[in-house]
Amino acid sequence: xxxxxxxxxxxxxxxxxxxxxxxxxxxxxxxxxxxxxxxxxxxxxxxxxxxxxxxxxxxxxxxxxxxxxxxxxxxxxxxxxxxxxxxxxxxxxxxxxxxxxxxxxxxxxxxxxxxxxxxxxxxxxxxxxxxxxxxxxxxxxxxxxxxxxxxxxxxxxxxxxxxxxxxxxxxxxxxxxxxxxxxxxxxxxxxxxxxxxxxxxxxxxxxxxxxxxxxxxxxxxxxxxxxxxxxxxxxxxxxxxxxxxxxxxxxxxxxxxxxxxxxxxxxxxxxxxxxxxxxxxxxxxxxxxxxxxxxxxxxxxxxxxxxxxxxxxxxxxxxxxxxxxxxxxxxxxxxxxxxxxxxxxxxxxxxxxxxxxxxxxxxxxxxxxxxxxxxxxxxxxxxxxxxxxxxxxxxxxxxxxxxxxxxxxxxxxxxxxxxxxxxxxxxxxxxxxxxxxxxxxxxxxxxxxxxxxxxxxxxxxxxxxxxxxxxxxxxxxxxxxxxxxxxxxxxxxxxxxxxxxxxxxxxxxxxxxxxxxxxxxxxxxxxxxxxxxxxxxxxxxxxxxxxxxxxxxxxxxxxxxxxxxxxxxxxxx
Amino acid sequence: xxxxxxxxxxxxxxxxxxxxxxxxxxxxxxxxxxxxxxxxxxxxxxxxxxxxxxxxxxxxxxxxxxxxxxxxxxxxxxxxxxxxxxxxxxxxxxxxxxxxxxxxxxxxxxxxxxxxxxxxxxxxxxxxxxxxxxxxxxxxxxxxxxxxxxxxxxxxxx
Ligand SMILES: Cc1ncc(C[n+]2csc(CCOP(=O)(O)OP(=O)(O)O)c2C)c(N)n1
Ligand SMILES: [Mg+2]
Numbered sequence: 001x002x003x004x005x006x007x008x009x010x011x012x013x014x015x016x017x018x019x020x021x022x023x024x025x026x027x028x029x030x031x032x033x034x035x036x037x038x039x040x041x042x043x044x045x046x047x048x049x050x051x052x053x054x055x056x057x058x059x060x061x062x063x064x065x066x067x068x069x070x071x072x073x074x075x076x077x078x079x080x081x082x083x084x085x086x087x088x089x090x091x092x093x094x095x096x097x098x099x100x101x102x103x104x105x106x107x108x109x110x111x112x113x114x115x116x117x118x119x120x121x122x123x124x125x126x127x128x129x130x131x132x133x134x135x136x137x138x139x140x141x142x143x144x145x146x147x148x149x150x151x152x153x154x155x156x157x158x159x160x161x162x163x164x165x166x167x168x169x170x171x172x173x174x175x176x177x178x179x180x181x182x183x184x185x186x187x188x189x190x191x192x193x194x195x196x197x198x199x200x201x202x203x204x205x206x207x208x209x210x211x212x213x214x215x216x217x218x219x220x221x222x223x224x225x226x227x228x229x230x231x232x233x234x235x236x237x238x239x240x241x242x243x244x245x246x247x248x249x250x251x252x253x254x255x256x257x258x259x260x261x262x263x264x265x266x267x268x269x270x271x272x273x274x275x276x277x278x279x280x281x282x283x284x285x286x287x288x289x290x291x292x293x294x295x296x297x298x299x300x301x302x303x304x305x306x307x308x309x310x311x312x313x314x315x316x317x318x319x320x321x322x323x324x325x326x327x328x329x330x331x332x333x334x335x336x337x338x339x340x341x342x343x344x345x346x347x348x349x350x351x352x353x354x355x356x357x358x359x360x361x362x363x364x365x366x367x368x369x370x371x372x373x374x375x376x377x378x379x380x381x382x383x384x385x386x387x388x389x390x391x392x393x394x395x396x397x398x399x400x401x402x403x404x405x406x407x408x409x410x411x412x413x414x415x416x417x418x419x420x421x422x423x424x425x426x427x428x429x430x431x432x433x434x435x436x437x438x439x440x441x442x443x444x445x446x447x448x449x450x451x452x453x454x455x456x457x458x459x460x461x462x463x464x465x466x467x468x469x470x471x472x473x474x475x476x477x478x479x480x481x482x483x484x485x486x487x488x489x490x491x492x493x494x495x496x497x498x499x500x501x502x503x504x505x506x507x508x509x510x511x512x513x514x515x516x517x518x519x520x521x522x523x524x525x526x527x528x529x530x531x532x533x534x535x536x537x538x539x540x541x542x543x544x545x546x547x548x549x550x551x552x553x554x555x556x557x558x559x560x561x562x563x564x565x566x567x568x569x570x571x572x573x
Numbered sequence: 574x575x576x577x578x579x580x581x582x583x584x585x586x587x588x589x590x591x592x593x594x595x596x597x598x599x600x601x602x603x604x605x606x607x608x609x610x611x612x613x614x615x616x617x618x619x620x621x622x623x624x625x626x627x628x629x630x631x632x633x634x635x636x637x638x639x640x641x642x643x644x645x646x647x648x649x650x651x652x653x654x655x656x657x658x659x660x661x662x663x664x665x666x667x668x669x670x671x672x673x674x675x676x677x678x679x680x681x682x683x684x685x686x687x688x689x690x691x692x693x694x695x696x697x698x699x700x701x702x703x704x705x706x707x708x709x710x711x712x713x714x715x716x717x718x719x720x721x722x723x724x725x726x727x728x729x730x731x
Contacts, residue, residue, distance in 0.1 A: 185583070186642050309635045313632070
């Protein structure tokens with residue numbers, strides 16, 4: 001234990017602990033139970049507090065920051081409504097395994113349980129959506145608790161941790177003891193893979209004729225892209241990625257198959273269907289990936305590397321589980337791979353034939369603007385180098401298909417929870433963390449309204465994000481399901497006559513805004529937006545209204561159920 | 574099949590809640606759960622009785638292990654162990670049945686803990702199966718109220 005020797009109050013201890021955890025930003029919103037902390041913050045210069053406009057915004061900002069940088073995002077909110085407003089953002093970070101520490105103010109210890117003003121049992125509420133959470137009961141425990149919270153959030157499978165701090169604890173004083181190391185009896189994640197399992201995996205890989213890598217976000221959080229690239233190229237093995245795994249392997253490499261699953265590429269899904277060896281790394285066999293589990297990769301011997309043992313054999317029984325960190329797994333594989341390998345050229349030729357048979361394509365009739373074009377154009381103009389943030393819906397899936405991700409930590413998107421309203425704050429958070437690459441946001445006209453208040457935060461801090469609003473006047477993804485599976489009953493998904501004028505709205509917030517409604521106009525607008533660095537800029541892309549995302553494997557379906565295009569072509573406008 | 578799982582957890586606020594919440598969030602069956610301090614006051618032992626096929630039980634064990642406050646998880650089902658449950662039960666007492674009731678209490682090695690004019694309260698200790706049988710047998714005499722502790726279990730010593 002390192003004792004500072006100084007007597008500090010709880011609020012000062014809180015700030016001092018954040019300093020020692022190398023926190024540079026706090027995304028927060030004040031309130032009654034946090035007055036002492038905000039009093040302390042007033043004079044703090046080395047940690048920047050960003051005032052959000054809704055606590056949900058703070059959580060998504062913190063997550064965007066975390067996913068872009070790999071460092072934990074930090075949230076500070078008051079008790080009661082401040083705390084309950086963070087629930088969606090915490091659940092989102094939990095589902096996508098993002099490191100985040102959320103600090104909530106709480107009513108004074110003596111009032112807990114009394115239905116006090118602005119009391120909510122946030123520890124109880126967030127128990128199933130946090131990796132762990134704490135209620136601090138003594139100021140002497142505050143430093144240790146904060147240390148544990150950061151340790152838990154960032155060690156093993158990352159995730160959100162919540163620390164609830166009653167008002168009296170923040171006012172009470174003690175000598176601060178800063179523990180240099182943390183020891184938690186019940187938390188000992190397995191990082192190093194068992195060498196026997198790795199050797200078995202290497203043998204299987206060496207002898208497979210039709211192997212396939214199935215790569216998830218775990219490879220990105222483990223910073224294992226280099227090892228993946230080396231191994232895939234050395235072994236000549238094609239790579240398909242989940243939504244969160246995109247960028248782990250360069251999308252322009254001939255071995256890249258793009259995304260698999262519900263809206264994955266035809267050839268990636270065919271490859272899954274026909275492979276004789278599936279090597280899943282840092283991926284969790286989510287139902288949006290597998291569809292019907294009985295028919296998922298039916299011919300494959302399945303190797304599954306995951307840092308979280310609960311992911312193994314959860315949705316699908318695998319043949320060879322390897323628990324451990326993805327970087328450790330891939331590096332260990334590189335060490336033990338035998339020199340010889342099967343000839344995979346016939347397998348790659350087969351995949352390329354599928355690719356040619358059903359490429360990702362779209363056509364623009366009558367000069368109308370399509371989302372696919374916008375995203376492809378942004379991909380070209382940014383040379384695949386942007387940090388791309390999305391909201392949830394059709395535009396999100398098109399982003400996965402038409403933006404060519406070249407590097408890890410390049411897509412920031414709500415995968416597990418599918419939270420509309422995530423995009424704008426996540427993009428702002430990402431831009432606080434990353435200054436040397438453009439941060440672009442693709443956002444639907446529905447989801448943009450869900451956290452639009454954060455535009456103020458972006459304007460105030462002159463955050464140069466490019467907000468590419470994909471305005472199709474519909475809750476497009478729901479509309480798509482209604483057309484395909486619900487007798488074209490477009491129940492409450494048409495926003496056409498209720499959407500605001502987004503350009504005017506943005507301008508009222510003090511945000512520069514443009515509009516584009518045809519391909520040439522879009523090209524110009526994208527160029528202008530990428531050149532604009534004086535704060536955020538929004539482009540309202542008036543895209544065709546009734547476009548649909550294909551291919552599509554219907555929920556719970558098999559590869560053989562894959563839809564490749566509209567059955568009865570009709571107008572999209 | 575039925576499994577009996579022993580879990581050592583940090584003896585602190587919220588540990589029991591964590592476990593119970595995990596069972597309900599993941600849709601696992603929870604037949605009984607009991608908790609108490611161990612020889613080390615910082616550690617509590619939970620005994621959990623659950624049901625499921627091998628795949629479900631393997632998930633249950635992994636999910637229990639994953640909770641930060643759990644220190645050790647042991648599936649006692651296929652290991653030598655002792656399993657006990659306490660039953661407290663109040664029965665109607667009538668002159669005509671008195672004799673039979675006392676006889677049965679002896680058969681089940683029960684104890685009378687309270688006796689009134691029209692009722693008798695007994696305790697029985699045994700495996701959950703024995704407790705089930707006890708309840709079935711006594712049902713005909715009119716059970717007024719009963720309480721079960723849930724199973725507690727421990728490894729057999731060496
Ligand atoms: C908070 C929330 N509410 C509802 C949904 C269900 N939902 C999924 S996609 C979608 C439509 C999104 O519409 P828009 O933002 O315009 O994007 P588009 O699909 O048109 O690209 C809806 C309502 C959700 N994912 N999140
Ligand atoms: Mg829309």
